[in-house]
Structures are given as structure tokens and as C-alpha cells.
Amino acid sequence: MGDKAHTHPGAAGRATAADHPASVRNVVLVGHSGSGKTTLVEALALTAGAVNRAGRVEDGGCVSDYDDMEHRQQRSVQLSLVPVEWDGIKINLLDTPGYADFVGELRAGLRAADAALFVVSASDGVDGSTRMIWEECAAVGMPRAIVITHLEAARADFEEMTRICAEAFGGDDPDAVLPLYLPLHGPPAPDGHAPVTGLVGLLTRKLFDYASGERVASEPGEAELPQLDEARSMLIEGIISESEDETLMERYLGGEQVDVKTLIEDLERAVARGVFFPVLAAAPAADGARQGLGTVELLELITRGFPTPLERAAPRVTTPEGAGRELRMCDPEESLVAEVVKTSSDPYVGRISMVRVFSGTLRADQTVHVSGHGMTDRGHEDHDVDERIGALSTPFGKQQRPVSHVIAGDLACVAKLSRAETGDTLSAKDDPLLMAPWQMPDPLLPLAIEAHSKPDEDKLSQGLARLVAEDPTMRLEHNQDTHQVVLWCLGEAHADVALERLRSRYGVQVDVVPHRVSLRETFGGRAAGRGRHVKQSGGHGQYAICEIEVEPLPGGSGIEFVDKVVGGAVPRQFIPSVEKGVRTQAAKGVAAGHPLIDVRVTLLDGKAHSVDSSDAAFQTAGALALREAAAEARIHLLEPVAEVSVLVGDDYVGAVMSDLSGRRGKVLGTDQTSGGRTLIRAEVPEIEIGRYAVDLRSLSHGTARFDRRYARHEPMPAQVADRLREEVRVAS
Template sequence: MERLQGQSPRPAGPSRLRRRVAGRSARRRRRRLRGLGDRPGHHPTRALWRECAAAGIPRAIVVAKLDVARSSFDEILTACHDAFGLGTDTLRPVYLPVFADGRPCGSLGLLTGRSYGEPGACPDADAARESLVEAISGQDDGLMERYLAGEPLDEEALTDGLRREIVDCALHPALAVTDNGVGAAELLDLITGAFPDPTHRRGPAPAADPDAPLAAQVIRITGDAYVGRISLVRVFSGTLLPDTHVHVALAAAASGESTDEKVTTLTGPFGKLQRPVPEAVAGDIVCLPKLTAHIGDTIGDTDELAPLEAWALPVPLLPIGVEAHTKTDEDKLSQALTRLTTEDPALRLEQNPDTHQLVLWCTGDAHAEVALDRLRNRHGVHVDTVPYQVALRETFGGNASGHGRLVKQSGGHGQYAICDLEVEPLPTGSGFEFREHVVGGAVPKGFIPSVEKGVRAQLEKGVATGHPLVDVRVTLVDGKAHSVDSSDAAFQTAASLALRDAAGHTSIRLLEPVAAVAVTLPDDYLGAVLSDLSARRGRVLGTEVKGPGLSLLRAEVPEIELARYPVELNSLVHGNAEFSRCHLRYELMPDALAAQVAR
């Protein structure tokens, strides 16, 4: 394979090989190397491998620190099979380390049989080459026929087959590199010869031609104290010029929404500086000021351009309650948070309508710290973090009757309204029902809507803990009115008083939200996570096999128990799990816990 046929070496340095890939940056790569010591299953290796697999990125395993005592190339590859759930033919070494006096001193290319470095022993070379050739031939009918017929397979045919399998992610090559440079040259040959070049894309791609129609994408948004909003744009095809109008297609292509905007100036980022540039062609990254586009949006010169593929973002699952530190901060908080979430789409801002709490949803503690630091240093806003408040509900524990009386007659126009209500609980999720069974016109028909309006207003406020009251049927059974002093406002107030009076004649139960939880995790941690969910009052619905050594656990857990769950789960399984949640329904809260909340 040295050099792989038809390929010339591409310059590469250590910094290029050490780039960390995570989140959306992983999906923007065309290849991925993963350096491993003796812990292939540790965080973030498994999560990063799954991210790259979902993005269809070709991958290689580079075993580092093989010259450290107790390190074994074969044992690490076996551990990779188990940690990543790979098939027997998916992970194959293309170079084997050569040992002399118990230390790695060179490499042996399995496709060519040529050695590099100092001479040494490699007793498993024949068996490893046979396994590699069989794996390559298994994906190509022509090679398989020649292999089964016993015909010799030339180096060029095997190299082409290896390259195709790597690009298709059907095979992941493995090799070893030591601290003293053994295997480094072979690694660079593998990168430049067998992996796809930067122009390779799955599916249709815009032509990298300056004369082609413009196709660019917003890859980052930041802010400047003097210029304001700055969009970092990568050009995939065509030419972007200053003082031109462009068409912006939103990343959510299904919405079909688009806008037209004007590009005023182009600048090239150079560290902290921005240097004016006359144009931007395919491959360039430039800064555009005051563009209203968002991250992932496509920029073109016609409205017929299809949006470029957007990348999947991590879902923020950690809620952080925030409050302005001072009145000055409060005046600037809303605008600063809006800018912050625009610059970082992995953040989500929520103004909870029930608790009236301002919540910043993050992916983890580190993400939250970075976001709050940006608020403080970049936007000049200081905030205090407060515990996340879960939106609870109230409901009646039994049937009750209530009497509401508002009589104020001290001369002149007064207020007069009397309501008698009957309240009964409904099954969870039924909502609110209002009925009237007034006999003899005790309450005029014109005031019955006022009674319902007053009841609904009190439902929103609650009757015991301040949480909204739900799942009840309220029936107006009697009342009194005055020909002069009765009014819409009076009957609203009387209805509210009657509902509160009814609440005093029965128990008020609290309802808590329940979330559907899905956790993907290695089987080694299944018992610990099951015990933890049970301690959180969770109901486990079952588990299913997600892959070799990987399980998908489904459960229903009260949301009040999940406020810090992403962080605590990460600690419990050492970062080797994926977690998702969605609101399911409301259920009755245990009385003991409800009493604590009420206090």
C-alpha cells in the first residue's frame, strides 16, 4: 500500500492529526482518526465513534503508546470490537507493529509485505494478511471470485478495494504509532492514499467552480462591540462579491421560507483581525456584517438554490434558571440572551408560562459555564443561577361545594353577586368543564358567562399552592342577583370566591409532569442506571438491544427528578450514554412529596 496506487502524498502535520471532532464539527469532516491508548471504551471515544458513524465519516483506529508496558496491539483491537460493536471483518489492521527486544521498532505493510523501520519479529503477519485480503475480497464480487479460485491478487487491486471499503465505512483500518515516530509515515500514507480527499461528499455536491452559481453556508455567528452581528460564511461554489444582493434559504428546508439580503462588505478573518477582501470563491471563509441569516442557512444568488445539508445539533437537556443580578442587568438581559442563543444554536431559551421563570437549556455544566461567561464578558450582563422550577398542577381530591358572596351596598351603585358551585374531579388529562344547572332564573343568563370567566381566572391562579388548577368539572347550581348592583365583575369575583371556598372543603392534590426517557448505554452500566431510575421514582418500560454490548432503556420518570439528570447520568456511566426526554403527561404526586412542595 506504500504509496497507495494513483495517489500522491498530501502534506500533513501533527496539528492536523490532533484535531478534536465533536458535535457539528464532526459532520463537517471528510475523515476521522481516533488515537487510542489502552482505554478504547472510555469517554468520549464511544460517543465520538457513534457521532462519526451517524455522519457517515470514514474512520481509522490509531493505537498510540504501544511502547508503554502492558500495552498489546491485539488486545486493544479486541477491546475496540467490543466497545464500538464492530463486526469481525469491519476492523482490520493494515500495518502490524514489528518488535525487537519487546519494544516496537517498525511496521509491516500487510498488502505489500514490505517492512519499515528496524528489523524485528512479526509472527502473526501471514494470518493477519489472509484475514485482511479476505475482508477486502468479501465486498467485491470480482475479487471474491479470484480469491476463491486461488488466483493471486495484485497489490493495485487490493489497494483499490481497500480504498472503496474505507470510503463506504465498510472497513476501518488500524495501525500503531509510537512516541518515537514508529508508524508515523505509514499513518500519513494511509490518510493521503486511502481516505477521501476534502472534496469528497456523499450525494450531490455543489461544484467547486468560481463561475458556478453561488452556494454558501453560514457556519458561525458572533458579535462585535462596534460592528454588531457578524456571520462567518463558507463558500462552496460560485463567487461572493461585496455590494450585491443574495438569496438566503433557511436551514429548515421543509418550511420553504427564504429572504433576500444585501452583502455590504467582505472581510477575511485573521486571528482577531478582519481584513477586507475583494471577493470570496469556493473554499473561502469570510465575514459578513449585519446579516440576519442563522447558522446553517444557505446563501445563493438565485431563489432556485436548494439549501445545503444542515448538521444535527445536540439537544440541550440541562435546564438552568437565570435571574438578572441587578436592575441594570435586567434591562439588558432579554436582548443579551437572544444574541447568545443566536450565536450558539445548541442553547435554548424558554420563558416558562406557568412558573414565569427564565430558563436557559444547555447540554451540560461546561456548556452552561461558557454561556454565562459570554453573557458577563461579551454582553456585560451579570446573572444569578437559580434552581429550575418544574411546572406543577393542582386538582381536587374529591367532590366539594362552595359559596361565593360579594355584597357591597353602602349607598349609590354597589356590588352584588352570589354564586353556589359544585366541583368534582375528572380523570387526569380531561381539562376543565363548566356547566350550569340554575333553576328559576336565580342567576340571569347574561351573568352565567361571567361566572365561567371568574372560575377560569381562578383556575389559572390555583387555590392552594399557586399552581394552575386542572381536571375539574364546575357546575353553577344557584345564586342571586340584584337588578341594579349586579355586574359582570361582581359575578366574576363571586365565582372566584366560591371556587376557593369549595377548595377548603376537600383535599387539593398536586399533579407533576412525567417524561418519557430513553437512555442508550453499554450493558456494563445497565444495572446501575436501572437502580438510579428506580430511586428517582421511575417506571422502567423495558430494554432492547441497540447493538453489540449496547442497550436502549426506556422509562417514565417524574420531571422533578430529572433537573440534573444529564450531569448525574454522565457521572454514573463515565460519559458512555446518550439520553433523551420528552413530556408525556401529568400524574398525581405522592402526598408526602406534595406536602414538602406545599411547605
């Protein structure tokens, strides 16, 4: 943001623990897959001196491979922390996945950060999911900046992409999205594309040439001045319009020349307040170079324009009993409040937790209180225990650099937190506190799995428990109706990663099987049945006879049992036995093995023996009577129906409604919402929406989201029921 001619700082770029919250910047990188986030992080680390030109971390005499393929693949699907140092400021770069399936990792990064860099590819533009994330950041007032990458691509146009970003992100104020620098183009290549070799600073009127591999400052030539002055005027007006000095605009329009120092200070304040969103360009360093284009400017923006943790409001915390507590803003001397934002497993170290400290100071080998996160419905148990943490460290490539403590505002990794999971709160043992969990998307793609072999079966339970402990967006279900183990995921890529982690990390091989929904059965009409259980094999025999009548009831009625026996045909003590036999058989099903619901069973008559009748005999007779009644009646198969709400852009409403109708759905209505979106409410059979999470993403180009909840069971169409029975018959 200034005009300092930075040189390669070497070892100064290696970040360690911060000594004060004011010397920390926590920045999350956001953008779709392929936008260049990870490459940008590596370019910033190179410029800051954290890595050398070969992409290898410099750690004293120890060199570790920072850029190997496995590490890059891991970072493409999970949140990664890369700390660097610039001008005495520790910058925690949080690299998030661009795939929609790993939005949980993205939300963890947003939780841990104080500002966001939106990385936009000049060749791909701004997609719908990136716009949605921008709106989420705007809703909480998070400061943001935009970085345009891939300027080397054919037909890449920085000015045009800046205009697109202003339209996409500017909302009612597109003048709040403006470039701080303009690209400087070199001689055209044979294909006619002129490469970007430097930048021109609009406020300082300085030219920064990266053609030599080092940032070299100079004065712009006469050819650059007309374009520079026009863009500079727009930037100055944009900065002044967001200035806290209300007289500045009037003075500027009156002809007063505002000095550069004042403009830069106003710019920095506007960026930190989240009301001005600068656009920058960046590219990785060429072979042999030590500084990538725009990386120095970006590091200056982060250190001087992005807020410190001190400027973030103190988190809302309660005691485990629910009583509220007030904390001073990001005070290292306050009570400890830290949050686990990511959990991973290392084959040698064990569980590693990435932690953001919001208040107090976290120390190595300290005993902390672990408070749970309220996601028991996803297979994540709540915690309320004391636990001694292991070593503290900051990531350094694939290495971990030990630190003795972590102050409020900083991030670090904690070893051997065996009970804490992602989203849990760490606090002082004698002052336990709890942060409310951040919003996580519901996993809506079911993945039914079975152990591949007996050894896998023995390890499956532990492997699944460790898997869901790492990922709060995953839900583990043991379905009592279908007897299936189901992992609920966010999409196909999420499911693939889960299976691979089970295999590679936990040594569990599983088979994916078709997911089954919880079907039910009911009677289609009135029917009667007689249960006769009479056996005599010497000694004490078994004797029980009962006659019942079964009739259907409205949906949601369950099983109703009525006693109409007269004259003591069935002794009073055995009537509960008949009812128990009926309910047990109903739970097992009477036709296709699905639970029977919504019927009234009336006991009309029966017979008993003074010696051979017993509780067990009448239970058996009750079950036999229900089965006989079912054999004489029409049995309807009932399927679960879900209430589905789809939030989709107006451009895709017609396609989504047509698709829902094709799934036997019934659209109940639509509601217009803000941002050019429509909320569609519908009821859809659950058997038709098993892959809806994947199909809707494809249909809406990743811009729609939906939620679902069980509504009721209702009769399945005959042709669908017949098809389902045939599939079961073939499979068996």
C-alpha cells in the same frame, strides 16, 4: 502511504482558498477528551509548515500566538477549523470537543467533513461514546481511519491497542481494521519502557526514523523482518478482500505476487469508500524537531486515501416552499448552497459564521438568501431573508486570512452575517434553497437563571438571544407557569460554558436559582362555595352573589363550567361573567398558587341587584366562590409525569432500571435493539429527573442517552407534597 522522504515545506503549508474541489480534503477529528486531538492537529500543522516550532503561526512578518492557554481552552469546548496544505492539497482539519456536553459541535464537524480521524489514546483505550460515534459514521458510510496517540505512556502497547480497536470498530469484519505501519522502538529507558522512535511501512518495507526530528527513510534490518512480514501478510489480505478487482484474491491465493503500486491504489480506494479503516500511530514532535512521529504518514493518508468533496453525494435541497431540487455533485458552477456549521462572536469583528460550501461559489460582499433551520422550539427563529455577507477568510491561528471566494467543497469564515444562525442555509438571492437541518441532541438539563442586577436585566434578553444563536443544542424557555427563564443544556459543563459566555462575551451576570416544574392543583372531593361581593360606598355600588358546586374530573378534563341557575336568580348576561371569574381564579390557583385543573364548576344559584350588579362584580363573586369551596375541600397537588425512553448498553440495564425505580418511576417495558443495547420505557415524575442527564451519564459511563416528553399531571404523594410546601415556606 508511500515512501516519499518529505522535508519541511515551510510557507507551502499555509492553506488559502482552494481552486478546485479535487484539491480539498475535509477531515473531522473525533475522540474522547484527553485523547490528544488538539495536540495532533498542532503536530500536523507543524509538519505541514503552518506553524513554527514555538507553536506560533507564521504569517509573513506577522506572528500571532497560536498556542496560548485561552485559545486551547476555547478549542476544548467548541469546533475549530485549522486549514493546512500538503502536496498541493488543502486539508481542513476540524477539531471537535471530546466532552459529551458539546456533542452539538461534534455533529457540526461531522456535517462539514467528508472523512473522520478517530483519535484513540494508547493509555485510555476506546470509550462507549466513541463507539457510538463510529456507528453513526458507519450508518452514513463516512470514511474513517484510526490514530493511536500517547505511545510514550508507560505500558502503552500499539499492537494491543490495534487489537482493541479492531474489536470495537470492526464489527463483523475486524480484518478491515489493520495497521499500515508498525512502531519502531528505541533503547529502553531506566523504567524499562522503550520509546517509539520511528515506523516501519508494511506495504513499502521502508523504515522511517524520526529520532533526529526529521523523517529519514531507510531499509529495515534483519531483526524487523519477521514481525514485518507477518503483519504485512495480514494487511495485504485485508486490502485484497476489499478490492474492487474480484480476481485479485484468487490470484493472490494462487501464489501471484501483487505489486505494491496495485496494493496502495486498492488501499486508497477502499479507504475512500469507507470499507477499510487503517490504523496509524502519531506523536507530537520532540523539542527542536520539526516533524512529529507519524505526521507525514497521516498527511499522506489524508491527501491520498480520504475522499475529495467530489465523491460526496450532492445535498438534498428544497425550495423554501418545499419543492425538491436536484444539484450536480459539488459543482462550483452550480447554484449556491452553503451551510452555517458554527456561529461565534468576536468582540472586535462581531458575529463570525463558519460555512461549508456544498455547491456553487460563495463570494465576498455577495448578497445571499438565508433560509431558516426549523428549530423554533429551541428559541431559534426561522429565517427567510436576504443578507449581504461581509469579508470571507480562512482561520490562521487567531488571525483570519482574507480570501475573495470559496468554491464548492471548501470551508471558510464569513463576517457580519447578522441574521444567520448555526444550521441555516445560504443560497443565491434569485434561487433560494434550503438544506434539511442535521440531527441535534435534545438539551435535557434545565438551568433556571435570573439577572443579577437591574443593569444585567436590561441586557439579559439580548445576551440570551445571541447565546442561543451560536448554539443550536441550547434551548431557551420562558416558562409561563413558573415565570422562570430556563436555559436547557446538555450537561453541567455545557451550562458552565453558557454562564461564562454570558458574563465574558455579553457582559451579563446571572444567578442560578432552583428549577421549578409546572405543578397543578385539583379538588380531592366535592365542595360548595358562596361568593358574595357587595359594596356600597355612595353612588354606584357593586352587588353580586353566586353559589357554586365543585367536583373533581378525570385527568385531562381541564375546567368545565355548567350553568344550572333557574328562575333568573343570576341574570343571563352575568353568567359568562361568573365563568370568567372562576377561570381567572383557577389559572391563579386556589391553594399553593398553581393552576387548578380537572374540575367541574356548577353555578347553582345567586342574587343580583337591578342597579349595582355588573360584569366586574360577578367576576369577583365567581372567584370568591371558588376560593371558598377550596377552603372547605381537600386540594391535591398534581405533578407532571414524563414518558422517558432510555437507550442503554445491556451491561447497564439493571442499574438504570433500579435508578428509575428510586425516582418513583414506573418501568413500562424494555425492547432489545441492535448493537447490544436495550430501550427502557418508563414514566417518571418530572421533579425527579431534573438532573437525570448528568446522573445517567455517570451511571452508564457516558454510553446511554434518553429522551422525554410530557405525558400528564397526576397526584403527588402526600409526603412529597408536604416536603415541597415546606421548602416553599422556608424559601419565602
